[in-house]
Amino acid sequence: MCGRFTNSASQDELIRDFIADGGSYDDWEAQYSIAPTEVVPIVRERHSRESGELSRSVDAAVWDFHPAFLRESKRPQFNARIETVTTSGLWKGAFASSRCLVPMDGYFEWTGEAGHKDAHYLHGQSGLLAAAGIYTARKLEDGEWQVSTAIITRPARDASGEVHDRMPVFLERATWDEYLSPEKLDDAGKDAMIDLLTTESERVASTITTYQVDRRVNNSRGIDPHDPTLIDPLD
Numbered sequence: 001m002c003g004r005f006t007n008s009a010s011q012d013e014l015i016r017d018f019i020a021d022g023g024s025y026d027d028w029e030a031q032y033s034i035a036p037t038e039v040v041p042i043v044r045e046r047h048s049r050e051s052g053e054l055s056r057s058v059d060a061a062v063w064d065f066h067p068a069f070l071r072e073s074k075r076p077q078f079n080a081r082i083e084t085v086t087t088s089g090l091w092k093g094a095f096a097s098s099r100c101l102v103p104m105d106g107y108f109e110w111t112g113e114a115g116h117k118d119a120h121y122l123h124g125q126s127g128l129l130a131a132a133g134i135y136t137a138r139k140l141e142d143g144e145w146q147v148s149t150a151i152i153t154r155p156a157r158d159a160s161g162e163v164h165d166r167m168p169v170f171l172e173r174a175t176w177d178e179y180l181s182p183e184k185l186d187d188a189g190k191d192a193m194i195d196l197l198t199t200e201s202e203r204v205a206s207t208i209t210t211y212q213v214d215r216r217v218n219n220s221r222g223i224d225p226h227d228p229t230l231i232d233p234l235d
Helices: 011-017 092-097 158-163 173-180 187-205
Strands: 005-007 031-034 039-047 054-062 079-081 099-104 106-111 118-123 129-139 145-155 166-168 209-213
Touching (some): 011 039, 039 129, 092 129, 092 187, 099 145, 099 173, 106 158, 118 158, 129 166, 129 187
Parallel strands (some): 054 145, 079 145
Antiparallel strands (some): 039 054
């Protein structure tokens, strides 16, 4: 799974690195501990209502997938399993036509017994990682639209598998255009996309490395999420 991650990039860096036309998340600041239900940057593509042209943007989304048909839930929906993303009623509509990337430097996992868990930071060798995600939008009571997202996960491989049995589906740059295309997938297209995600994420998994960090990161409410020392390796 992926229950906490980091993103140290500025909005301008995200626009540059993901070759986006612009962004609407002006309040974004680098964070080194992002937990479910927080607002995060996502990268998505949509056709302009005015011109019909395709545009890629960096936008704000709540990391708690909440389509309009879903009743309020005490449990946030922040990870979608690759095994069921095309069949579950919660995920399959968004996977067909509302796919996104969730940029991150890395993510945290824990080992050990409750109360004494060791924290591990898993990350790529250089630059931002691009986690495959899905998004949806719903209209709130105040009339505002809220975008929300979930990260797709898969069985862990390589170093990730030594810490936890699940990991995000990470994609290389060469696959971004195909994955972000807003054209709706039919059943055959969904199967082909799952094959793409499975194959490409295997390659990225082999580049993930890990090291142990201070246990203070275990308490997401008691730390400063803007503190970069949260990802410093233990001596």
